[in-house]
Amino acid sequence: MSAIQQRTETALERLLPAATITPQRLHQAMRYAALGGGKRVRPLLSHAVGDICGAEAGRLDVVAAAIELIHIYSLVHDDLPCMDNDVLRRGKPTCHVQFDEATALLVGDALQSLAFKLLAEPELVTDSRRQLIMIGLLARASGSRGMAGGQAIDLAAVGCALTPEELEFMHIRKTGALIRAAVMLGAHCGSPLAEAELARLDHFAKLAGLLFQVVDDILDAEASTATLGKTAGKDAAQNKPTYVSLLGLVRAKEKAAGLRTAAHEGLAPFGEAAQRLHQLTDFIVDRSF
Amino acid sequence: MSAIQQRTETALERLLPAATITPQRLHQAMRYAALGGGKRVRPLLSHAVGDICGAEAGRLDVVAAAIELIHIYSLVHDDLPCMDNDVLRRGKPTCHVQFDEATALLVGDALQSLAFKLLAEPELVTDSRRQLIMIGLLARASGSRGMAGGQAIDLAAVGCALTPEELEFMHIRKTGALIRAAVMLGAHCGSPLAEAELARLDHFAKLAGLLFQVVDDILDAEASTATLGKTAGKDAAQNKPTYVSLLGLVRAKEKAAGLRTAAHEGLAPFGEAAQRLHQLTDFIVDRSF
Numbered sequence: 001m002s003a004i005q006q007r008t009e010t011a012l013e014r015l016l017p018a019a020t021i022t023p024q025r026l027h028q029a030m031r032y033a034a035l036g037g038g039k040r041v042r043p044l045l046s047h048a049v050g051d052i053c054g055a056e057a058g059r060l061d062v063v064a065a066a067i068e069l070i071h072i073y074s075l076v077h078d079d080l081p082c083m084d085n086d087v088l089r090r091g092k093p094t095c096h097v098q099f100d101e102a103t104a105l106l107v108g109d110a111l112q113s114l115a116f117k118l119l120a121e122p123e124l125v126t127d128s129r130r131q132l133i134m135i136g137l138l139a140r141a142s143g144s145r146g147m148a149g150g151q152a153i154d155l156a157a158v159g160c161a162l163t164p165e166e167l168e169f170m171h172i173r174k175t176g177a178l179i180r181a182a183v184m185l186g187a188h189c190g191s192p193l194a195e196a197e198l199a200r201l202d203h204f205a206k207l208a209g210l211l212f213q214v215v216d217d218i219l220d221a222e223a224s225t226a227t228l229g230k231t232a233g234k235d236a237a238q239n240k241p242t243y244v245s246l247l248g249l250v251r252a253k254e255k256a257a258g259l260r261t262a263a264h265e266g267l268a269p270f271g272e273a274a275q276r277l278h279q280l281t282d283f284i285v286d287r288s289f
Numbered sequence: 290m291s292a293i294q295q296r297t298e299t300a301l302e303r304l305l306p307a308a309t310i311t312p313q314r315l316h317q318a319m320r321y322a323a324l325g326g327g328k329r330v331r332p333l334l335s336h337a338v339g340d341i342c343g344a345e346a347g348r349l350d351v352v353a354a355a356i357e358l359i360h361i362y363s364l365v366h367d368d369l370p371c372m373d374n375d376v377l378r379r380g381k382p383t384c385h386v387q388f389d390e391a392t393a394l395l396v397g398d399a400l401q402s403l404a405f406k407l408l409a410e411p412e413l414v415t416d417s418r419r420q421l422i423m424i425g426l427l428a429r430a431s432g433s434r435g436m437a438g439g440q441a442i443d444l445a446a447v448g449c450a451l452t453p454e455e456l457e458f459m460h461i462r463k464t465g466a467l468i469r470a471a472v473m474l475g476a477h478c479g480s481p482l483a484e485a486e487l488a489r490l491d492h493f494a495k496l497a498g499l500l501f502q503v504v505d506d507i508l509d510a511e512a513s514t515a516t517l518g519k520t521a522g523k524d525a526a527q528n529k530p531t532y533v534s535l536l537g538l539v540r541a542k543e544k545a546a547g548l549r550t551a552a553h554e555g556l557a558p559f560g561e562a563a564q565r566l567h568q569l570t571d572f573i574v575d576r577s578f
Contacts, residue, residue: 017433022458026433026441077398082369082390101371102444105394106437109366112398113432116405120425128417135424136409143402144306144315148395152315155391169311 053190150174342479439463465498
């Protein structure tokens with residue numbers, strides 16, 4: 001996994017505009033936000049799916065970088081004062097603290113454009129129609145019915161009593177959509193898979209996305225700011241509904257265990273080729289950061 | 290022109306998510322920002338270029354809508370308190386005033402995603418490779434070396450003494466890049482054009498983009514808020530360098546006249562097919578709003 005994390009860092013380093021190119025401050029801020037940290041869960045997923053479809057690592061690097069850029073832009077915007085107003089991210093001052101709010105706003109905007117620029121590069125995959133499908137998947141996962149929509153529901157939920165179903169509806173969009181995109185775009189990088197295989201991967205990705213969120217809520221409740229590299233306990237402080245606040249810690253952990261089992265089971269038909277996806281599923285649960 | 294403006298409104302109306310779809314408030318705000326106004330200069334340009342390459346109007350509608358969505362997202366973000374902090378746009382309260390800052394931030398983010406979703410629709414144009422070129426063009430025009438980069442340079446320029454060359458460098462990115470994208474994407478919607486014809490259109494688009502900006506600066510200095518539908522005189526109030534502040538009103542008008550002539554001359558080889566582009570060039574100058 002650390003090899004893939006390193007590959008992702010190297011790819012982002014190469015694909016982001018150099019800090020010497022005008023406008024320098026914007027490019028510095030984009031690199032500040034994107035480089036030097038992060039678990040790179042989405043790139044890990046894309047690369048792991050590559051084992052199943054026999055995708056080239058170099059191609060997966062670009063696709064994984066595009067998805068990670070969307071993720072990073074969402075963090076930069078999410079940390080802004082008008083959203084979560086957070087000052088710490090990946091153990092460093094957030095982008096608007098290190099630079100300024102206007103720059104952070106533009107950083108997010110430009111990272112989103114860059115993600116689509118990367119996916120539109122000629123010959124990224126051999127079949128252009130497939131490449132268009134990938135772009136469409138990422139655009140839908142990012143937009144008002146995906147990640148951005150999930151954040152809007154999250155905002156509206158502050159201080160509200162959600163049902164577990166409503167909470168799930170939000171998370172399927174806020175974090176789940178991009179995790180699914182990471183899996184499905186990886187699956188489109190290699191030999192074409194059968195519809196049934198794609199559906200199986202999509203189902204796995206949905207479970208993995210929810211698992212990721214449940215564990216995130218547990219960590220937010222249990223871990224320290226130093227361990228997380230971001231402000232701990234902020235969900236409770238902001239009166240945000242979480243799996244922990246809704247179910248309590250014990251049942252949230254049971255839910256995580258159930259999702260983990262289901263995710264492993266969903267991968268069974270892929271046999272040995274899914275080994276890295278199995279490992280990642282465990283990593284999502286066992287990470288302490 | 291009003292027929293194209295109406296077509297654009299209808300296309301946006303159809304292509305934006307319905308306000309009844311969850312998250313409703315976000316979708317309401319996206320529609321509020323995008324519908325019911327605007328000169329639709331970029332869609333007018335795309336449609337006018339369609340005459341030169343024989344493009345289907347229905348195809349141009351989608352492409353023009355995608356470009357207009359990028360333009361609208363940039364206005365929504367530009368109006369935010371951390372940027373221009375403006376309260377009036379197209380004669381209505383700006384998006385963050387009508388809704389709230391967090392919603393306006395997400396509106397911009399989601400409009401950008403939607404633009405790329407529209408351009409990735411299967412069979413938008415018959416040749417998928419060409420469609421990828423169009424997506425790449427729009428992504429570059431929007432990003433850190435295009436529109437978002439121009440806004441970053443603009444921010445850094447507040448209170449600075451720019452040379453006319455530096456001002457032009459900024460505007461080529463801030464407004465010019467998207468205007469060029471409007472022309473070039475329109476040109477990719479019909480029969481393939483020769484490289485020389487594409488280069489000629491790109492040159493025209495560059496001139497038209499600068500002309501648009503010079504006239505904008507003149508209007509900002511001369512017109513009233515009621516006529517503009519946005520706050521007048523704000524460049525001077527914010528101590529922003531403009532063509533008027535740098536050259537004075539008389540020389541700014543001379544520059545506009547020179548650009549207008551050059552734009553018309555650049556279109557000459559297209560003959561009758563460029564009639565609407567000629568009209569648009571005049572419209573850019575003679576608009577009083």
